[in-house]
Each structure stands twice: as C-alpha cells, then as structure tokens.
Amino acid sequence: MTDWPQAFEAELLRLGVQPGRARRLADETAQQAAETAGVPAEIFGPAHLYARHLVAELSAPAALSPRTRYEPGPVMLSLTGVSKRYRRQTVFTGVDLTVRGGEVAAIVGANGCGKSTLLRICAGLTRPSGGTVKRTRRVGFVPQDGGTAGWLTAEEHFTLFGAAAGMVPGRARSTGVHLATRLAWRPGRQQRAQQMSGGTRQKLNLVLGELHAPDLLLLDEPYQGFDQGTYVDFWQQVFAWRDAGRAVVVVTHLLHDLQNVDHVLDLGER
Ligand SMILES: Nc1ncnc2c1ncn2[C@@H]1O[C@H](COP(=O)(O)OP(=O)(O)OP(=O)(O)O)[C@@H](O)[C@H]1O
Numbered sequence: 001m002t003d004w005p006q007a008f009e010a011e012l013l014r015l016g017v018q019p020g021r022a023r024r025l026a027d028e029t030a031q032q033a034a035e036t037a038g039v040p041a042e043i044f045g046p047a048h049l050y051a052r053h054l055v056a057e058l059s060a061p062a063a064l065s066p067r068t069r070y071e072p073g074p075v076m077l078s079l080t081g082v083s084k085r086y087r088r089q090t091v092f093t094g095v096d097l098t099v100r101g102g103e104v105a106a107i108v109g110a111n112g113c114g115k116s117t118l119l120r121i122c123a124g125l126t127r128p129s130g131g132t133v134k135r136t137r138r139v140g141f142v143p144q145d146g147g148t149a150g151w152l153t154a155e156e157h158f159t160l161f162g163a164a165a166g167m168v169p170g171r172a173r174s175t176g177v178h179l180a181t182r183l184a185w186r187p188g189r190q191q192r193a194q195q196m197s198g199g200t201r202q203k204l205n206l207v208l209g210e211l212h213a214p215d216l217l218l219l220d221e222p223y224q225g226f227d228q229g230t231y232v233d234f235w236q237q238v239f240a241w242r243d244a245g246r247a248v249v250v251v252t253h254l255l256h257d258l259q260n261v262d263h264v265l266d267l268g269e270r
C-alpha cells in the first residue's frame with residue numbers, strides 16, 4: 001500500500017505542481033507531522049484531499065504553470081457614494097470603487113486623508129457615515145500596525161487564527177508555514193512575536209490575513225520594515241493572488257507600486 005507522503009506527493013504531481021516543489025511540500029509536511037509526533041493521516045486527513053486543499057490554499061498559480069492573462073471575475077467589493085465623518089471633521093465623501101476577482105486596487109493619498117479609515121470600512125470594521133458597501137463573505141484584513149499577540153509564536157498564531165476560520169490545527173500550521181516561505185521567511189518554533197523584527201511581524205500579519213484563503217484581501221501598507229528582496233516577494237505575491245482570481249486592495253504611499261495595478265483611488269484628490 002502507498003504510504004501517506006507518497007500518495008500526497010503523487011497527488012500534487014497529478015495536480016500539476018512542479019516535481020521539485022512537490023517533493024519539498026511533501027518533505028515539509030512529513031517534517032511537521034514528525035515534529036508533532038503525529039500520523040499525517042490524522043493531522044491532515046486523506047492525502048489526496050489535503051494535496052488539493054494545499055494547492056488551492058497556496059493560490060495555485062505559484063505552484064502551477066503561470067497564467068499569462070487573467071479575466072476579471074465577480075465583484076468582490078463595491079463602494080458607492082461612501083463618506084466618513086468624525087464629529088465635525090469630514091474625512092471623505094462620495095467614494096466609489098469596484099474591485100473584481102483578478103484585480104488589484106491601490107488606495108493612495110497624503111497622510112491623514114483617510115486611507116486606513118476607508119480600508120477599515122471595506123473590511124466592515126468601521127461604519128461609513130453614508131453610502132453603500134458590498135463585499136464578498138471571505139475577507140482577509142491586514143492592518144497597518146498588526147493584529148499579533150506578543151507572547152505567541154508564529155505557529156500558535158496560525159493555530160489560533162486557523163481555528164477562528166474552522167481549520168484543524170495541523171492544517172492551519174502547515175498552511176501558515178508554506179505561506180511564510182513565499183515571503184522568504186521560515187518561522188522559528190520558539191520565537192514569540194515580541195522577539196521578531198518589525199518586518200518579520202509584518203510577514204506574520206500577511207500570512208494570518210491569507211490563512212483562510214479569502215477572496216478579498218485588504219492590506220494596509222503591509223510592507224513597512226521589509227527589505228528590498230521581501231518587498232519584491234510581496235508584490236509578486238500580490239500578483240499571484242490576482243492571477244488566482246482574488247481581489248486585492250492595498251493602501252500605499254509608494255507611487256512606483258502603481259504601474260501594475262488595475263485601479264488607483266486617490267483620496268487626496270477629492
Ligand atoms: N477613531 C477615530 N476617531 C476620530 N478621528 C479619527 C479616528 N480615526 C481616524 N481619525 C481621523 O481621520 C483622519 C484620517 O485618518 P486615517 O488614519 O484614515 O488616514 P490615513 O490616510 O490612513 O493616514 P496615514 O497616511 O498617516 O496612515 C485623520 O484626521 C484622523 O485623525
């Protein structure tokens with residue numbers, strides 16, 4: 001009978017994952033099972049189902065042959081005439097934005113013009129003063145200053161956030177670790193968030209935002225503290241999400257980020 005790692009690797013290959021990558025994923029998964037002293041089938045479930053899940057979670061394009069063109073998909077976020085006031089201060093009025101699956105939108109503008117406020121409205125965390133917001137159900141939100149707990153390790157974060165999204169611990173951990181490698185980060189097993197550098201904590205935030213495979217990703221300047229290489233990895237990741245049919249909204253100050261995005265909403269011009 002074929003054992004679990006072999007069946008897992010064979011299914012990855014059947015799904016079109018490159019052989020070297022399939023082998024790495026199989027090795028990493030076996031290693032994680034060994035570290036928790038568990039049997040893979042009990043931790044991850046049937047090998048073929050876990051392979052399919054993983055390929056979907058990892059936004060298949062990075063694993064499968066890249067698509068050269070993408071088709072905009074269904075509307076994931078729609079803002080119509082949205083406004084926000086704090087007491088007597090009007091932050092913005094009349095904001096319209098539609099983002100479909102397979103599109104990236106950037107929100108730009110000077111400090112204090114309301115970019116973070118608008119993103120929180122998109123996420124449903126702040127109520128608009130006026131207008132209509134429609135969003136898909138599966139939303140990932142990466143705040144500017146982090147939603148991590150200082151005393152927890154990366155893997156404990158994966159388990160906790162995964163549980164909130166209905167993922168079993170083994171699957172949440174392995175998905176988190178695989179997503180981290182996309183950002184050139186290998187989480188230390190003992191390192192708590194408070195011991196991480198600012199850039200590494202941001203990577204943790206990004207992975208947590210993506211852990212449950214959301215259709216819409218809302219990112220508030222998620223690369224502060226990243227070095228140049230990681231910054232490039234980050235944008236490659238954004239375009240991989242887009243090519244996988246996800247919608248991405250990024251708040252940014254950096255105008256050279258904008259050449260490849262589909263929509264630019266300049267709040268400063270309003
Ligand atoms: N909870 C709040 N209560 C009152 N005023 C707020 C609140 N949150 C934000 N503001 C105000 O709303 C305005 C927009 O803030 P916001 O943080 O959204 O701007 P921003 O464009 O993201 O800024 P930055 O580029 O500095 O991150 C600011 O004047 C801010 O002081």
